Amino acid sequence: MSRTRSPKLGRNDPCYCGSGRKYKDCHLRQEEEWRSQQLRLREAQDSLLQRILAMAQTAEPADLRAAFARYWQERYQFEQLAELNEREGYGADRFMVWFAFDYVQSDGQTLVARLAAGADQSNLNPLERQLLPQWVNVRLRPYRVERLHPNAGADLRDLLTDETLTLADSHASLRLELGEVMIGHLVPVDTPLGSSRPNYYLAGPAAHLTPDTAEPLKAFAGVYLEAMQRERPTATWSDLLAERSEIFSHFILILPTDKPDPERLERFVAETRQRLLSSAA
């Protein structure tokens, strides 16, 4: 798609592509179809997420309990799940999204992966089916807010890989602050006209951390990657995320609730390092 054409091109002007046809009969129609398709994809994002979360509610209780223990460690009992939205900032909802996207169930797959590979997608509309395969590798992960676009979204940087991405979720971006660390599930949805990079939206609630947590959090995740690389030297952030993304929940759990406490974070990272890396030193 050309980005150099005049924005003032009229409907009856010759199309910019040189086809000789009027713009309205040539690329304008394609552009309008593209935009309406992308709008419908954004609607499908909502409905698909609701379907996924409804399936998570009916998962095997043994899977839910095992996942709960991994995500919350010993902090809470499974019976307390309903309380966690109050006590841990949408903790119940955050856990269910993590369970659906990240937790490998007893059949060796995540719920989203099983749905994407499954024979029975008859419940899904075509746009939901189109989105689903791109969501299979979505995991809980941390981002830094680089730039806010009022009422339009934000530019985010993946805290682990330094890749940048566009959050087009204007609703979610209202709760973001510049420089903060956001930990959540970002799903790719629509692709703007003329771009090859998708827009991302927030699936479920995110955790919002103060800017000072960025460095300790990266160090903390780095300790886990280093431990993983002792067994598998070629392991990457993707491997860590695929197998251990609950560590970001553990990090959130130790954060002080009143005021930043850098020493506490340093201590936590040092203890984690000691626990994971000291034995083989």
Ligand SMILES: [Zn+2]
């Ligand atoms: Zn054209």
